[in-house]
Ligand SMILES: [Fe+2]
């Protein structure tokens with residue numbers, strides 16, 4: 001699947017707002033890929049398709065996840081929107097023949113992260129949060145960090161996400177905590193460098 005075909009698929013499937021979000025994520029993901037010496041084409045493609053299953057009703061996401069053994073934690077049963085990443089990757093592969101595992105992994109891990117994420121996965125995760133249409137407290141610092149150091153950007157992004165979930169009284173997915181711990185332990189302990 002090339003990016004032009006992907007844009008057609010996403011435009012036909014998502015609302016105009018989500019389509020525009022996807023294009024902005026693709027743009028930022030390409031820019032980040034260029035900065036970090038990654039494959040810009042894969043980054044752009046991952047950006048365009050990442051929210052393929054966004055907006056599907058929770059019961060449908062759950063039913064696909066149950067049928068194809070994609071459930072990982074009971075939090076997903078209570079917050080099925082989290083499944084749009086995993087289910088999206090599954091549907092892109094099954095229904096559209098997307099077979100690039102690196103791109104599929106990036107789609108799969110774009111909401112919760114993954115222990116052992118590749119740089120392409122980190123780029124998509126961060127581009128989704130810092131694209132120019134986003135605005136939340138702390139975004140400018142996150143934009144700076146993300147363009148400088150993917151791991152530091154990831155930890156900052158996860159911290160902001162965890163704080164938001166707690167403020168909103170939302171459930172925390174255990175994988176997010178594992179990913180944060182894993183990233184933190186790989187970073188230099190001197191936080192003044194951040
Ligand atoms: Fe998403």
Ligand SMILES: [Fe+2]
Pocket residue numbers: 021025050051128
């Ligand atoms: Fe998104």
